[in-house]
Amino acid sequence: MEKKENQKLLTPDYSIILLKKYPELSPVELRICAYLRRNMSSMEIAKMTNRSVRTIEYTRTNIRKKMNLAKGENLVKHLIRIDSVE
Numbered sequence: 001m002e003k004k005e006n007q008k009l010l011t012p013d014y015s016i017i018l019l020k021k022y023p024e025l026s027p028v029e030l031r032i033c034a035y036l037r038r039n040m041s042s043m044e045i046a047k048m049t050n051r052s053v054r055t056i057e058y059t060r061t062n063i064r065k066k067m068n069l070a071k072g073e074n075l076v077k078h079l080i081r082i083d084s085v086e
Helices: 003-008 012-021 027-037 042-049 053-066 075-085
Strands: none
Touching: 012 027, 012 075, 027 042, 027 053, 027 075, 042 053, 053 075
């Protein structure tokens, strides 16, 4: 993926919505949310960000905790729903 396309992942409007709802999300977590919103797998995200799959999975867990998602609730669906509801 080119750098320009990477920069378009997290639109300003979406990042504002996420930060208003979840102000404790870090910049890295916001970027991971953007990738997840595009329905990318942990392996794909790891390759894109030059991180390990384990690191991405750990970050996903932290995002879920910060969003207080129930154990069975799908993170990707939640992220997409935030975008369409707000």
